[in-house]
Amino acid sequence: MADELLCVEDLHTEFWRGDGTVYAVNGASFSVAPGETLGIVGESGSGKSVSVLSIVGLVRGNGQVTGGTAKFMGKDLLKLRRRQLEDIRGRDIGMIFQDPMSSLNPTMRIGDQIMEGMLSHQYTNRKGAFNRTLQLLDEVGIPEGRARFRSYPHEFSGGMRQRAMIAMAVACEPQLLIADEPTTALDVTVQTQILVLLQELQQKQRMSIVLITHDFGVATNVCDRIIVMYAGKVMESASVAEFIARPAHPYTIGLKRSVIEVGTQAHQLKAVPGVATTLMAPPHNCPFADRCQFVTDRCRAEVPELRPLSEGHYVACHRAEEVLAEAGATAVEGATADVR
Template identity: 50%
Template sequence: MSDILLEVNNLETSFFTHIGEVKAIRNVSFNVKSGESLGVVGESGSGKSVTFLSVMRLLQHPGKVIGGEILFNGEDLLKKTTKEMRRIRGDKISMIFQDPMTSLNPVYTIGNQIVEIIQEHNNVSKKEAKDRAIKMLDMVGIPSPESRFSNYPHEFSGGMRQRAMIAIALSCYPELLIADEPTTALDVTIQAQILSLIKELNKKLNMSTVLITHDLGIVAKVCTRVIVMYGGLIMEEGSVKDIFYNPLHPYTMGLLKSIPRLSSNKTRLVPIPGTPPDLLKPPKGCPFYNRCNFAMNICKEEMPLYYQRGLQKAMCWLLDEDAPRVEEYERQKGGVRSGA
């Protein structure tokens, strides 16, 4: 039996606006293995959230999946009916959204919202659902879960609301949990607690986790494998160790340079110059061409191939055997060890 839980092949997603087609996701392929924790990183607008909203079939108009396949346990989710997807969402696949305040219904208690999900997907009594809901609140570290069960969202702090969202997402013991910027708007202490909780539950429940973020520091703490996205494409993919200590793509190198570090030297952060590509008119070559310090003529004219280095792959012409040797690029492939 395959250990691949989710397999996305040649996914294409567009937004059909009044000014034209925005090609948000372009020929994206990846997989998520059973029990693993996958990080998906990139700047805002790189396609991270849209990719997984496509997986969940939660895209709103004018967004539409126009190509590819999304296989979950070998079954193509794009061929499922709306009713079939409702049975899968919240049961087999759950998602934690960015803002817990807008994701929770303010007029229902936290407990009732968890009970509703449990009863939607499981043939259990209201008492059994309530008992499980209290157990879930306790599991995610909410104190006095029996009394907190009857609280409304406004009676919870930001961190507690995020824990409640995690409890809702886990209430049916999903095989795959997708967390979209789960620490947004939380202070540093609460961020650390939420990340620790997700990592602990990933092991305890043996579920697969996808963590969507723009913060490579978060990925280093929680994930085992990383996908780097830019311009609606996957630029690089590899283990956390590969990405941090042997980055192959100049975009990944740029992200690593922008991470704050504890150091005695008071050096400025190094931002990536320029702006992301216009996906109304996506470039025919590498989307990072106009921001790359190592760009060549071919990068502008032709889309790079994916080059494999062990279990790591990247989409960059500099990895071609006929590419010129660029000393600074070779140095920055040392990742965080070289100061990249």
């Protein structure tokens, strides 16, 4: 759509391994509007991280984006040269990952690392970058900014390191922040603080956020819209209100039911019974067929494409209307579940 900040269509990404090809992303499509928070939810291995890494040019080595478009502010990121993407990453698109230690340089002072991005993207001069770093440390809740500027990552707690990563990611006022499981490694209290911080920064900087999370409850609390991924495809996409009122894909309904049944005890559990598909061949049927109680012969013969069910609500299921009618609706607002 013309007014979207990011519009990804039919994205395909593959990895080559000794034992064959992994079809990690199989025609994923989604979009993010200006100022919107989009949640990407799905089990481990469903292609959440590879989807976002693909669009910012970080799938390398044995992996390759083999199809699709990813229009960001009108430009197809998948057609840009490496150098052009480097300019966009960190300036227009900020990124935060689950483990800040893998993204922070252990031998460099925190303040210098925050300044570095602003200087390399010519966001401001050295003095401006220094002052903005102090301001950012304050904004992300790191007290005594001048003293903390000189600290090294190992001198910070996990929560503080994540705050520093957030400061780095938003330093150049990106239009889009991609946060891949930003709170998974943190304890519950710190998780909440980090999510609140992201929301505050979003409002202040008017940026869009793509939040990847295992936690369906977090997604419903924090996001405007959610997409549910499975086997490298988007299974369902809707506003949070619609997800709560009318989930229409059997997988989403399974996730929702597990939230209700197991509540906050869900962290060690698989939310939906069954084993995920292996991704060693391109899908030729519904990837959820082996786990689906609604499966029919058609599901085993034909890939269901993502199609509109109602305005803004898309589902990749041959039987979505019947599933919706049968499942009814049960609110999950405020509940928490881990869908690994």
